[in-house]
Amino acid sequence: MTSPHELPLDTPILYLKSEEAFAGLTPQERRYAHHLSRASWFGGLIVLCQTSPEAPAVFSLLMRLLRSQPLDTLQQVATTKAGFTEDEFKSLLIYTSSLSYNLGNYLGFGDRKFIPVVSREKLEALIKASKAYLEAPDIMQGFMNRALGPMYSLDEWERFLGLPPNGVTMYFTPNCTKEDAEIVKEYMAARSIEAWNSRLLKYEEGGKIIYDIRLASIKHGSAEGITVANDEFQGHTFRVSRGDFSNILSMMVKELLSAKQFTANEQEVKMLDKYIESFTTGSVKAHKVGSTHWVKNQSPSVETYMGFIEVYRDPTNQRAEFESFVAVVNREQSRKFDTLVARAEKEFLPLLPWGPEFEEDIFMRPDFSSLDILTFASSGLPIGINIPNYKDVKEEEGFKNVSLTNVMAARTGVKGGPFLSEVDHTIREKHGSTALEIQVGLHELLGHGCGKFLRRKDNGKLNFDPSKVKNPFTGGEVSFYEKGENYNIKFGSVASAYEECRAETVALCLGLIDEVLDIFGVASEDRDDIKFVSWLDMMYAGLRGLEMYQPSQGKWGQAHSQARYVILRVALEAGEGLVNVQEKTGEDGLPDLLLTLDRSKINTVGRDAMNEFLKKLQVYRSMGDVTEGRAMFDKYSEVPMEGSHPFGRWHDIVVRKRRPRMILTMPNTRLTGEDVELVAYQEGAEGKVCSWIERFTPAQFEEIETALMAYMDNWMK
Numbered sequence: 001m002t003s004p005h006e007l008p009l010d011t012p013i014l015y016l017k018s019e020e021a022f023a024g025l026t027p028q029e030r031r032y033a034h035h036l037s038r039a040s041w042f043g044g045l046i047v048l049c050q051t052s053p054e055a056p057a058v059f060s061l062l063m064r065l066l067r068s069q070p071l072d073t074l075q076q077v078a079t080t081k082a083g084f085t086e087d088e089f090k091s092l093l094i095y096t097s098s099l100s101y102n103l104g105n106y107l108g109f110g111d112r113k114f115i116p117v118v119s120r121e122k123l124e125a126l127i128k129a130s131k132a133y134l135e136a137p138d139i140m141q142g143f144m145n146r147a148l149g150p151m152y153s154l155d156e157w158e159r160f161l162g163l164p165p166n167g168v169t170m171y172f173t174p175n176c177t178k179e180d181a182e183i184v185k186e187y188m189a190a191r192s193i194e195a196w197n198s199r200l201l202k203y204e205e206g207g208k209i210i211y212d213i214r215l216a217s218i219k220h221g222s223a224e225g226i227t228v229a230n231d232e233f234q235g236h237t238f239r240v241s242r243g244d245f246s247n248i249l250s251m252m253v254k255e256l257l258s259a260k261q262f263t264a265n266e267q268e269v270k271m272l273d274k275y276i277e278s279f280t281t282g283s284v285k286a287h288k289v290g291s292t293h294w295v296k297n298q299s300p301s302v303e304t305y306m307g308f309i310e311v312y313r314d315p316t317n318q319r320a321e322f323e324s325f326v327a328v329v330n331r332e333q334s335r336k337f338d339t340l341v342a343r344a345e346k347e348f349l350p351l352l353p354w355g356p357e358f359e360e361d362i363f364m365r366p367d368f369s370s371l372d373i374l375t376f377a378s379s380g381l382p383i384g385i386n387i388p389n390y391k392d393v394k395e396e397e398g399f400k401n402v403s404l405t406n407v408m409a410a411r412t413g414v415k416g417g418p419f420l421s422e423v424d425h426t427i428r429e430k431h432g433s434t435a436l437e438i439q440v441g442l443h444e445l446l447g448h449g450c451g452k453f454l455r456r457k458d459n460g461k462l463n464f465d466p467s468k469v470k471n472p473f474t475g476g477e478v479s480f481y482e483k484g485e486n487y488n489i490k491f492g493s494v495a496s497a498y499e500e501c502r503a504e505t506v507a508l509c510l511g512l513i514d515e516v517l518d519i520f521g522v523a524s525e526d527r528d529d530i531k532f533v534s535w536l537d538m539m540y541a542g543l544r545g546l547e548m549y550q551p552s553q554g555k556w557g558q559a560h561s562q563a564r565y566v567i568l569r570v571a572l573e574a575g576e577g578l579v580n581v582q583e584k585t586g587e588d589g590l591p592d593l594l595l596t597l598d599r600s601k602i603n604t605v606g607r608d609a610m611n612e613f614l615k616k617l618q619v620y621r622s623m624g625d626v627t628e629g630r631a632m633f634d635k636y637s638e639v640p641m642e643g644s645h646p647f648g649r650w651h652d653i654v655v656r657k658r659r660p661r662m663i664l665t666m667p668n669t670r671l672t673g674e675d676v677e678l679v680a681y682q683e684g685a686e687g688k689v690c691s692w693i694e695r696f697t698p699a700q701f702e703e704i705e706t707a708l709m710a711y712m713d714n715w716m717k
Helices: 017-024 027-051 055-067 069-082 086-101 118-128 131-135 135-154 176-190 244-261 266-281 284-296 331-351 391-396 406-411 422-447 487-510 512-521 526-548 561-572 599-623 626-637 646-657 685-693 696-716
Strands: 013-014 198-205 208-216 226-233 236-244 302-310 322-327 367-379 383-387 402-404 579-585 592-599 663-665 668-672 675-679
Touching: 013 685, 017 512, 017 675, 027 302, 027 322, 027 367, 027 512, 027 696, 055 069, 055 118, 055 131, 055 135, 055 266, 055 302, 055 685, 069 086, 069 118, 069 685, 086 118, 086 244, 086 663, 118 131, 118 561, 131 198, 131 579, 135 696, 176 208, 176 226, 176 592, 176 663, 198 406, 208 599, 236 487, 236 512, 236 579, 244 266, 244 383, 244 696, 266 284, 266 302, 284 302, 322 668, 331 367, 331 406, 331 422, 367 406, 367 646, 383 422, 402 406, 402 422, 422 487, 422 512, 422 526, 487 526, 487 599, 487 626, 512 561, 526 561, 526 592, 526 599, 561 579, 561 599, 561 626, 561 646, 592 646, 599 626
Parallel strands: 013 663, 208 236, 367 402
Antiparallel strands: 198 208, 226 236, 302 322, 322 367, 383 402, 579 592, 668 675
């Protein structure tokens, strides 16, 4: 492949099929899905503003360029007037595909900046020869002034997302330091303010430094119980204001109001009412209430969840990226997960290695659905989700797990790859789909859904008996979370990777149980192969995930990749030939790697090692013991240059042999009279670009451009 910051011509761009699922909906359900999808696509534009200072301008520039005239006509302009080759025009479409898929110019998986392959000079020439420029030269020149320089820039600090001065983030103004982030974290914990829908602005006013916690909302100005005018804390001045993303949220809420007319039940009405209230006022509490109604709305035909959800891209793991999805429930597939849920509390959770003291008193049975995604507006598509992420809602009301069936099918359709033998690739291709389905189900349902946090409740009482619950590693008293503390606050930047690692390890361990495999219809003669593939895939993901490590900064850029690498390190430490990675010479004469797994050791050496590791992960998490938990996790996260497995030296091999990440194209929905039509697209970059230029009307695109540019003008104010 080329530079890690360029997207190759063979980037797979696949269409996410959902026609069959959509056709099974009633006209009312299709209208509901349509308006929710429209709301999602409007809301997803927030992610552009959350990614980088230039992303809104880059998006506006390329969308206006590509929607101004047919793509084949624009290609003729590119080749005859701007010196493009056919491959260079295709590379521009691939860049735009990735920009729209990741909703920004940094990869959603890995946080790495990507830049156009075609030169800036040729792109500028194409823009100036285009119909878009001829029709609106001032507007296009304005976009170019804002976008062209930054979109090509690869200064060291711009290559990855992160806290200044070592990275780019939109969750903090550039003058914020790690010390500022810590001060604000302490303040928010002391005042019981949650950071989900906020960012931090630091500025001077009247000779004083102000820390302004800015909330996302349509409304501006003060609001009792939401905003704070000025507050002194530890010698610093804090303010809580609102009004971020106001214009974008207004467009989104209009569609949510339309969706309300087509709801199926009162829970959906109440859910949307509270979402609208949250997006209008900036209230996290309102979104939590909306989330409780969402949890109670069991197995709807059209599933949706939206808001500021995942904290992966905030360097301090507190502030969340906007996310919204709309999907159709695959009821036949979901029955397997219903059975897993029904049997979990009595049969499977007791098998986890930490004992009842560190498990929830009552297992909150989640609604586990298998979904076919229609719309997913965020920085990429996962294959499974456990939500809501509010721990208090999970403990008191429950949660949902969703497996994204059509996304999973698309991912397992990509074959081959480096670092494995042909024999192992053959068995992965045969059983990979089933193994992934089981791993995702166990990861989301039991992995994220199990395990207790020892804490002091709001009424001052502990949620455990300190005379009975002891630290299993010392025999002494256990620590716990005080009021105002939570897991993300205590574990900070490692919280997401640590939790993903715990969920993955739960799935590895429970995936060895034959009764679990029976639920998923695994034939007895295939059990050993499925177990082998599940473990092989995890170790393989750990090795390939080394690509997400950033040697120059000594940190990991992706939580899931770090988690799987840690699991690989634990398996290597277990020894006895369970797993091995060795350097060899490839067919091209360059250094290569080969990963092998001994299936005969999985149920003995592997199970013992993972159970012991999992016990530590859970107990440290339960107690809020960040000292021991981080020390252990950081040790396995190290990327050594020496030793039997010099991953630091092998990093270059993994990067050189990396494969381009898949991009998915989603359909559009279109009103046709009183019904809704699903608009599908061809695979490839042209289909992806067309899906976006047809997503909004010209008038809506102009409204979007105005909103995005207004945010760029004001994001530091």
